[in-house]
Amino acid sequence: MQYQSFPDVKGGSNSLDKLSALRLPPLAGKSFLDVGCNEGFFCGFALFEGASHIVGLDRSAQAIRRATARFPGVSFVQSSWDTLPEGQFDVITLLSALHYAEDQEALIHALMGKLTETGVLVLEIGVAPGTENAWVSVKRSIDERVFPTRAKLGSVLAKYAWKVMGHSVNQAGDPLQRYVVHVRHKQPFVYLLLDDPGSGKTTLARHLFAPRKIPVVSGDKLYQRIATGQLKGVPRGIQELVEREFTTARIDKVTRQLFDAGFAADLVALWTRQVKYRDFALDTYVPEEWRPVVAEEFQILGFYPVAMNLPTKPLPPARTSIVRAKEYHEFLTKHAPAPQGPTVVIHRSKPAKNTPPLRWHLDSPQDGERMDDSDGQLRVSGWLVSTAEPQGAITIRLITANKEVACRPLSRKRPDVLKAVFGATEAAPAYWQEHPCGFQLQASVEQLRQGLALYAEVGGENFELARLELNTASQQGKNREPGNTGPFSKAGVPSIQEWWNKLRGS
Numbered sequence: 003m004q005y006q007s008f009p010d011v012k013g014g015s016n017s018l019d020k021l022s023a024l025r026l027p028p029l030a031g032k033s034f035l036d037v038g039c040n041e042g043f044f045c046g047f048a049l050f051e052g053a054s055h056i057v058g059l060d061r062s063a064q065a066i067r068r069a070t071a072r073f074p075g076v077s078f079v080q081s082s083w084d085t086l087p088e089g090q091f092d093v094i095t096l097l098s099a100l101h102y103a104e105d106q107e108a109l110i111h112a113l114m115g116k117l118t119e120t121g122v123l124v125l126e127i128g129v130a131p132g133t134e135n136a137w138v139s140v141k142r143s144i145d146e147r148v149f150p151t152r153a154k155l156g157s158v159l160a161k162y163a164w165k166v167m168g169h170s171v172n173q174a175g176d177p178l179q180r181y182v183v184h185v186r187h188k189q190p191f192v193y194l195l196l197d198d199p200g201s202g203k204t205t206l207a208r209h210l211f212a213p214r215k216i217p218v219v220s221g222d223k224l225y226q227r228i229a230t231g232q233l234k235g236v237p238r239g240i241q242e243l244v245e246r247e248f249t250t251a252r253i254d255k256v257t258r259q260l261f262d263a264g265f266a267a268d269l270v271a272l273w274t275r276q277v278k279y280r281d282f283a284l285d286t287y288v289p290e291e292w293r294p295v296v297a298e299e300f301q302i303l304g305f306y307p308v309a310m311n312l313p314t315k316p317l318p319p320a321r322t323s324i325v326r327a328k329e330y331h332e333f334l335t336k337h338a339p340a341p342q343g344p345t346v347v348i349h350r351s352k353p354a355k356n357t358p359p360l361r362w363h364l365d366s367p368q369d370g371e372r373m374d375d376s377d378g379q380l381r382v383s384g385w386l387v388s389t390a391e392p393q394g395a396i397t398i399r400l401i402t403a404n405k406e407v408a409c410r411p412l413s414r415k416r417p418d419v420l421k422a423v424f425g426a427t428e429a430a431p432a433y434w435q436e437h438p439c440g441f442q443l444q445a446s447v448e449q450l451r452q453g454l455a456l457y458a459e460v461g462g463e464n465f466e467l468a469r470l471e472l473n474t475a476s477q478q479g480k481n482r483e484p485g486n487t488g489p490f491s492k493a494g495v496p497s498i499q500e501w502w503n504k505l506r507g508s
């Protein structure tokens with residue numbers, strides 16, 4: 003009795019149901035090899051499906067004769083499977099035949115060797131019951147053959163990716179359940195971390211992959227290397243666009259432009275080139291609508307894409323945070339509390355006609371400085387130099403309406419000042435190189451309230467430098483001119499001449 007069944011002749015095997023159970027992948031345009039093909043039923047199906055290259059192999063001369071007669075378009079070879087045909091195949095089938103092989107394991111490996119990188123070997127085999135890892139001899143109605151247990155099958159196929167697809171048809175007189183198993187070469191995984199910037203994908207990559215020595219390709223770092231010309235062999239369009247548009251703050255922008263410009267496949271090839279053909283993680287932002295395209299491109303290159311999505315909400319774009327910061331500043335400005343307590347007001351006095359060319363500065367207090375937290379003391383410090391020659395001893399004094407509050411000669415070395423005024427300390431006139439130009443005087447806040455005048459005595463003459471006063475909250479922002487309504491009323495601080503005369507007279 004013949005084995006395979008066709009509509010015109012019924013054989014011992016239900017070939018049509020077996021075909022359904024095989025779950026063959028689409029065969030159009032693929033190369034197909036059926037090992038132990040018998041009368042060519044499955045090769046005929048490949049022909050029917052539009053496979054581009056079909057080879058059937060069987061050691062039975064009669065089976066090959068009948069197969070050739072039925073399917074002249076197929077190349078049938080009468081041979082033992084010890085010699086396999088030339089070339090690689092996308093789909094190879096070995097159906098109800100493994101148990102006839104002397105070395106079953108070797109036959110499986112040999113067939114895997116004839117499979118293209120992304121191809122599939124479809125086994126239809128009996129699996130022996132039992133939990134042990136063993137080949138089990140099983141008595142059938144026609145003979146006694148050896149079959150693998152499930153554990154044995156697992157160990158034989160350990161280095162491949164394999165999956166039991168389900169039951170096949172049972173064979174009369176054969177006590178074993180038949181199974182369909184798909185076996186593929188293990189493809190490298192590419193773990194796709196493509197979420198929006200700020201979603202936490204880099205942290206995940208660091209924790210998950212680095213400790214397992216799985217390389218992580220960072221799209222951001224790659225852009226940087228492209229932008230600085232450190233990465234060779236970058237397609238010209240990508241190179242130009244990255245050089246023009248890349249900034250670390252707007253990686254999402256350049257990425258979107260690259261994808262919209264049609265560089266999806268080139269980018270995938272570029273990322274892949276960084277690690278060769280092995281498992282790796284890709285940590286790079288890809289616009290959502292392009293993520294399926296990226297996964298597909300990886301599949302075309304023989305990778306198994308694993309999409310990893312993070313549940314965290316991505317950060318808003320950088321622009322949003324700039325806008326929010328600006329809005330916050332406006333809010334703060336609008337709701338700024340009214341100034342509390344009095345502030346210092348400093349009026350630089352107009353130099354008199356005979357005032358020598360003095361350069362001076364007050365380090366403390368500053369114009370507008372708050373006085374509310376003061377301990378009652380007022381420290382007046384700064385520097386003064388005269389750019390006129392000859393120099394002589396210079397004294398700094400503070401006076402109120404009634405009395406001199408403080409009087410000190412310049413006493414502090416200030417090389418920073420000399421450098422700022424004369425260009426370099428060494429360029430300063432000899433006098434200033436030898437004499438200090440900094441001063442520090444002490445007064446009280448109370449005296450400041452009365453109004454203070456700052457004078458410099460140069461060459462025996464006093465020159466008014468500035469007037470200092472306290473501006474109370476009610477006066478802030480208005481009438482800052484001395485001698486109007488503030489404590490510097492006309493009678494407030496006397497002119498130096500008045501004061502000098504008073505001092506001399508007393």
Ligand SMILES: C[S@@+](CC[C@H](N)C(=O)[O-])C[C@H]1O[C@@H](n2cnc3c(N)ncnc32)[C@H](O)[C@@H]1O
Pocket residue numbers: 005006015017037038039040041043059060061062065081082083084096097098099102103
């Ligand atoms: C049980 S039949 C299965 C036929 C077909 N694969 C199917 O499932 O319909 C097993 C086939 O394997 C073939 N066969 C057995 N040993 C073989 C070998 N060493 N080399 C090639 N073919 C062999 C037989 O000639 C027979 O056609």
